[in-house]
Amino acid sequence: MKKLFLFFIIFLIGCVSIPRKPYISLLPSYQELKKFCQENKLDYSFNTLDDIIYLKTKGKDIRLLLDSSIVFFNGCFFSLKNAPFYEEGKIYIPLDLKKIISKKLPSLKLEDFSTKTVVIDPGHGGKDPGAISPWGLREKDINLKVAKLLKKELEKKGFLVYLTRDKDKFLSLKERVKFAKEKEADLFISIHANFNRNRYIRGVEIYYLSPYFSQKLKPFYLAKKERNNYSLKFWKNLCYRNNSISKEFANCLVEIFKEMGFKVTSKRAKFYVLKYGYVPAILVEIGYLSNYYEERLLRSARYQRQVARAISLAVSLLNDQYEKLAQK
Helix, strand or coil: CHHHHHHHHHHHHCCCCCCCCCCHHHHHHEEEHHHHHHHCCCEEEEECCCCEEEEEECCEEEEEECCCCEEEECCEEEECCCCCEEECCEEEEECCHHHHHCCCCCCEEHHHCCCCEEEEEECCECCECCCECCCCCEHHHHHHHHHHHHHHHHHHCCCEEEECCCCCCCCCHHHHHHHHHHCCCCEEEEEEEECCCCCCCCCEEEEEECHHHHHHHHHHHHHHHHCCCCCHHHHHHHHHHHHHHHHHHHHHHHHHHHHCCCCEEEEEECCHHHHCCCCCEEEEEEEECCCHHHHHHHHCHHHHHHHHHHHHHHHHHHHHHHHHHHCC
């Protein structure tokens, strides 16, 4: 189903698909499905229509999705470091699934995974123009245009969408984070355009919070800042939840952008809106203003619509993956 979903996207957009990068270099952290099940005394089956891997034994019901880090185990969601994949006729399972089976990782309740409200943050604005291309294009203007297009795309799909700014207005980073919290957002998407002294660098870049900061430092920061009755464990679980969703959303974005023909990478970062937010968050750099070719694309209404459509499709794909695994 996931492959059919992506094929449908390509059919609509009319772009050339880019082959998925092989996982061969990651094999030491994986085990072939049959061997994994033998060692852990699990029965398995694989649904080729929707790419779901079913692992079962007495008291254990485990579902995984190819190329996704999400695991559904006995009614709860978990997050893997790596995703299961198919290569040369075999399915490979990440070894960290053993920690989930033995319940050594925190879990999340089913109702925690439903994206309904999205906050879109057009970076910069007002007195802060952001990057400016050598040909005069201002980042703040492009960010706002794409954000407005993305809002329309998501609203068509039934999401409740808010913009941190809908005009050329300055907002501090703190105000942007506070806005997402007040709107009780399920997802925070910050839109930016990139710049580099090397004018040959180009491509879309997706950023999510570094796991070390998310799991080791952020819970303590939030607990100290809030000074309420919530325990440190609560903040640790919240940060685990947010980082899991953010990471999976970043994976969805990379997959969609690649399938639509974009050059794209995902990276870990410690940007303010990622570090200090209360909700799952990613930051998307939609192209390089310093690259002549991409600067021309960023000016194009067609390119802006394609970027907005790609991000909206990734939000839908994220929801689709969680819902598919949870179905009985």
